[in-house]
Amino acid sequence: MKLVISGIQPTGLVHLGNYLGTIKPFKNLQANHDTIFLIADQHSISSSYFKASSGQSISYNLISSIKTTFLTLKACGIKNLIFQSQVPELCQLAWILGCISSMSSYEKMSQFQAKKEALTGSSLAIISYPVLMAADILLFKSHQVLIGDDQREHLCLCQDLAIRFNSIFGEYFPIPQEILAKTPRIMNLRDASKKMSKSSRSESTKINILDSPDNIRKKIMKAKTDCIMEVYYDEVNRMELANMIRIYYGIVGEDIVEKEVRKRWKDVLEFKSDLCDVVILEMGKIREKYYEAVYEDKFEKDEEELVDKLKEVGRKNLEEIKKIVGFF
Structure with a gap:
């Protein structure tokens, strides 16, 4: 191989x-x-x-x-x-x-x-x-x-x-x-012209894998979007929303299909709520395994x-x- x-x-x-x-x-x-x-x-x-x-x-x-x-x-x-x-x-x-x-x-x-x-x-x-x-x-x-x-x-x-x-x-x-x-590259939650970065001083710009469910929800609900309530994918004119849509489809493992995006959510608030749910579920599984290893003091270099x-x-x-x- x-x-x-x-x-x-x-x-x-x-x-x-x-x-x-x-x-x-x-x-x-x-x-x-x-x-x-x-x-x-x-x-x-x-x-x-x-x-x-x-x-x-x-x-x-x-x-x-x-x-x-x-x-x-x-x-x-x-x-x-x-x-x-x-x-x-x-x-x-x-x-x-x-x-x-x-x-x-x-x-x-x-x-x-x-x-x-x-x-x-x-x-x-x-x-x-x-x-x-x-x-x-x-x-x-x-x-x-x-x-x-x-x-x-x-x-x-x-x-x-x-x-x-x-x-x-x-x-x-x-x-x-x-x-x-x-x-595609996942961008900053407050400024979609910049990539999501570990070095960012503001925690509101990124979602860490080990963030608590409450923190994840707060960050997503406060993430920057425009004043248009309709949900559709537009990388040029709606960069922030497009970034969040990429996160959603990256988590669920599906391709972005514009017609499906328009049908799936009635407004941005409903979309953000659904995004919170899928991110919290995915990160929760990882976070549970992480803290189990920490609790059991399982840090040891690989096999x-x-x-x-x-x-x-x-x-x-x-x-x-x-x-x-x-x-x-």
């Missing part, structure tokens, strides 16, 4: 956008594919320690966030979880890939430019982030990568690096292809046999790569 890889950074609480964009589609792929789901703990510190005067509170919060992310993913039904920091070969491969790529490839990337502007500067990790992401994918010789549309730029770089390596040293890496999640197997694959592949490039 083809190997599919995806991942998530353990920063902040996992939200509905992560769930519909990555977690739920990945869970569906597990039945018919070999899979690896990477908890990208190394990526998560690419900017957190930059300009920090003390790292103690940052490291404490990171440990807590990693545990929460791991247990949330397990509660969602994600298997074959591995921590990025458990595989040191990833950084070794990233160095090799960095040696065959140009600096300009990274400087031109839109996410680098945005982060550089937001931080008024850049750590080395921010500019080299994409090459470590490429190593995440290539070390295990992944065939397909589940990504959101905002990660396409990074995957294109990864494909270029694989092609470049193969052209220099002979065919080694498969060229990884994208799998785009069926559900040792699996992790050891993946580590061995990483070690074996890196040894081959080192010989190819001329290392002892």
Whole structure:
């Protein structure tokens, strides 16, 4: 079977956008594919320690966030979880890939430019982030990568690096292809021009998987919509409502059919009420499993046999790569 890889950074609480964009589609792929789901703990510190005067509170919060992310993913039904920091070969491969790529490839990337502007500067990790992401994918010789549309730029770089390596040293890496999640990007509940984000300071902009039913209902009922009461799908003129309609159909697993949308609800209030119900039901099942694991103190890194197997694959592949490039 083809190997599919995806991942998530353990920063902040996992939200509905992560769930519909990555977690739920990945869970569906597990039945018919070999899979690896990477908890990208190394990526998560690419900017957190930059300009920090003390790292103690940052490291404490990171440990807590990693545990929460791991247990949330397990509660969602994600298997074959591995921590990025458990595989040191990833950084070794990233160095090799960095040696065959140009600096300009990274400087031109839109996410680098945005982060550089937001931080008024850049750590080395921010500019080299994409090459470590490429190593995440290539070390295990992944065939397909589940990504959101905002990660396409990074995957294109990864494909270029694989092609470049193969052209220099002979065919080694498969060229990884994208799998785009069926559900379009889920946007901010207060401003549909921005994506739903863990880093948003306002909790009203996002629905976290672990939110209580009351909080979910409050956030949805207060979510921004226009003054038109009729419910219909219009991505251009009714961005906020269209975003909420995508959430509804992403949860129930159906395609959006405009005629059905118009018939289904008499007004926006009825639609929001139904949306509350389906989100609360879906998140409730996950939240129950999460708190059961917390109560029983079940945090432990995934099955040792699996992790050891993946580590061995990483070690074996890196040894081959080192010989190819001329290392002892």
